[in-house]
Amino acid sequence: MIIAESFWLWQFLGRLHPLIVHFPVSLLCIALLLEVVGWFRKSTELRAGITALVWIGAISSVVAAALGLVLVNQEDYGGDTVTIHQWAGLATMLLAIAAVVALRAKRLGVYRGLLIGAVAGVSLAGHYGALLTHGEDYLTSVLPKDTDFAAPTSGQTQFTFASASTNQPLTDKQVEDLNLEVRSILAHNCYSCHSATKTKGELRLDKKELVLKGGKNGVVLKPGHPEDSELMRRITLPISHKEAMPTKGKRLSEKEVALLSFWIQQGAPWPSGAEKSIYRVAALAPRLPAIPSAPAQLTNPIDRFVHQYFQQNKLGWKKVVDDRTYMRRVYLDVIGLLPTPEEIQAFQADTRQDKRVILVQDLLGRNEAYAQHWLTFWNDALRNDYSGTGYITGGRYDITKWLYASLKKNKPYNWFVRELISPNKESQGFIKGIKWRGTINSSQRTEMQAAQNVSQVLLGLNLKCASCHDSFISDWKLDDAYAFANIFADTTLEINRCDKPTGIKAGRRLLFKELGEISVDASTEKRLRELADFLVQPKDGRLYRTLVNRIWAQLMGRGIIEPVDVMDNQPWSQDLLDWLAYDFVQNGYDIKKLMATILTSRTYQLLSVGIKDADMLTAPTFVFQGMVRRRLTAEQFADAVSLAFNPVYPDTAVVEMLPKTIRKEMPFPRASLVKNDRFQTALGRPNRETVSTSRTSQANLLQALELTNGTTFNEALKQGALRWKTAYPSSGRLVTELYRKALGRNPLPGEAAVAQKIVGANPSVEGIQDLVWAIALHPEFQLIY
Secondary structure, three states: OHHHHHHHHHHHHHHHHHHHHHHHHHHHHHHHHHHHHHHHOOOHHHHHHHHHHHHHHHHHHHHHHHHHHHHOOOOOOOOHHHHHHHHHHHHHHHHHHHHHHHHHOOOHHHHHHHHHHHHHHHHHHHHHHHHHHHOOOOOHHHOOOOHHHOOOOOOOOOOOHHHOOOOOOOOHHHHHHHHHHHHHHHHHHOOOOEOOOOEHHHOOOOOHHHHHHOEOOEOOOOOOOHHHOHHHHHHHOOOOOOOOOOOOOOOOOHHHHHHHHHHHHOOOOOOOOOOOOOOOOOOOOOOOOOOOOOOOOOOOHHHHHHHHHHHHOOOOOOOEOOHHHHHHHHHHHHOOOOOOHHHHHHHHHOOOOOHHHHHHHHHHOOHHHHHHHHHHHHHHHHOOOOOOOOOOOOOOOOOHHHHHHHHHOOOOHHHHHHHHHOOOHHHOHHHHOOOOOOOOOHHHOHHHHHHHHHHHHHHOOOOOHHHOOOOOOOOOOHHHHHHHHHHHOOOOOEEEEOOEEEEEEOOOOOOOHHHOOOOOOOOHHHHHHHHHHHHOOOOOHHHHHHHHHHHHHHHHOOOOOOOOOOOOOOOOOHHHHHHHHHHHHHOOOOHHHHHHHHHOOHHHHEOOEOOOOHHHHOOOOOOOOOOEOEEOOHHHHHHHHHHHOOOOOOHHHEOOOOOHHHHHOOOOOOHHHEOOOHHHHHOOOOOOOOOOOOOOOOOOHHHHHHHHHOHHHHHHHHHHHHHHHHHOOOHHHHHHHHHHHHHOOOOOHHHHHHHHHHHOOOOOHHHHHHHHHHHHOOHHHHEEO
16 A cells, blocks of 8 residues: 555656746746836836746746755656756756845845846756656657658668568568568667566567566557557656656657557567578678769769769769869868969860879979878877876877878878787787776777777778667677777686676677687787788778778768768668779779879769758768768868968977977978867867767867957968068958969959958058958858859
């Protein structure tokens, strides 16, 4: 009886909590609105009403916070979301109480500030409360949906009711497809609580016999009777119900619920034999597809594959860009610098038919500039930086000299990888990782870092989930991750599940057994040599597809597969990816040859495509139409300002460990060889404590603030303005030269008039600085288009 009463009490409190929360939300917001009205219209009655609203809102916020503290101790509430919700609620309560105290003391300025803070706090608490009760899609779920283009849940197949009849038994193929979809739904929504890793209520939904067995409260499904199945009842309960499932994240869609119901109605069939993976697993072996036929003018194999793709998607070829745009694009992509006005003028005047091919070869031959630019990409990917975590304690190794030399000499990629995996002293930093200070999670030990980073950077797969428990997003198991990490270990690792020792020693093996078998008892040095040899084999198609996809993404703004670290995703053209990877191996693992093939294709030269929503780049409905327009990286932007106007960094900013020979090869202090600072961080340069294989191209508030008020940028503009004022005392000449150096063209008449007005008839330092700032923030300067 007592247990039953307690249960209903918790249910009652659970319903009462969100109801009471609505009071501080509505009353405090109304009070703030009336305060704004009262600012313009003085009224005794209005002031009395506002005071009452604030009092009631403060009291209800106290009650809501108290109920929240009671409910947070219940099992169904937990995680980061509820913690933020809880503290936002407590902060709101304190701010509301403080607002009442300030109001009583007639300190209206303080009171209004506290009231604004309380409204902000209750809004934040409400947002996270909605995430708890309605899921992450609590807003988007009520928007109109276009279900006609819904992607299959599993990424492999999509079972349709139209393909089956309830009056006829399902075929073996239909059973397999239906079961695959059902297991995919369960994996994405239920395995986090009901699998081998975590088994709430003694219920597991990851195996046939365990699904039918049920949990501690009995069976959860009755084959043939979805209406009597507890599973169906739980997933169809209102989101706010205490027994609704899933308890976290978004709710199952109507289509997913209907499919589960249909599956149970069919008797919950399970195919015999080995289960097919619910996840797409890309082929490992290389493949050489036939180059498609295409119009005679399309001689580059890339264009022939793209032509076939365009035909399949009913797309036509767009125009190619003009010479100035192409030259600027290829300069920034190959060496990270702007072309000079003289170079642009000479290129435009060149009448040779193959001048773009010649330009690409010339740029790829500028080894020093190429290395200085591509150092940025590889530093991000290989976690190589010049300061930060690990360097203080010596628990991190710098590979800059080795990396720079490798890029400068265009080291074949198979040797590049070999020296990273089986390193010498100069290249050991990648697999050595960071020795973190203090107590760390077992999944962060250096051997596991090596396993995670090698798998992500070189093979395009995520082992981070599987480093702690069996993965929920792939078939990789904890045992797989530890066996791979154990290759890098000097002692045999003990498997830890969710940071708890299991007493089981890890084995030693490759992630892909087809590549070879590691000598289990050999020395670490020998095992690493074997691992390197196995990974760089020509038959390891995944290694080379991953590299090709990364280079394509850097040059085209979007990979053939996205995200670039998930190489099991579906490419928009499997044939193009396979051909590029196969050709890359046949051409001696030469990254520059790969780049030349891409850069001289008509596909690369097409007009760029603007993407308003960054999520479209990773959407399964993405359709390739050309290079995606993107912002300059932090390093490209700094170098562009340095070349066009004035060096952003002094000579002393270049990292000290560089040999003098490398310093002499730089025309100015290039940002890729400068320690990270607030300026570059604001523009998107990562701290490199974790692998970073792509950067967002979306502008943000931090960047805007840094470009308007940042010391580094504005000091460079100020010093440059002084120099330009001396060099160009005439505003007309000054404006023309600025446009030519920054944008590669003369200013238009309207632009020239406005620019000369900004700098003044006798150019002032402030005017020049303002004009350069405006040009640097212009999309034509900021974007690769």
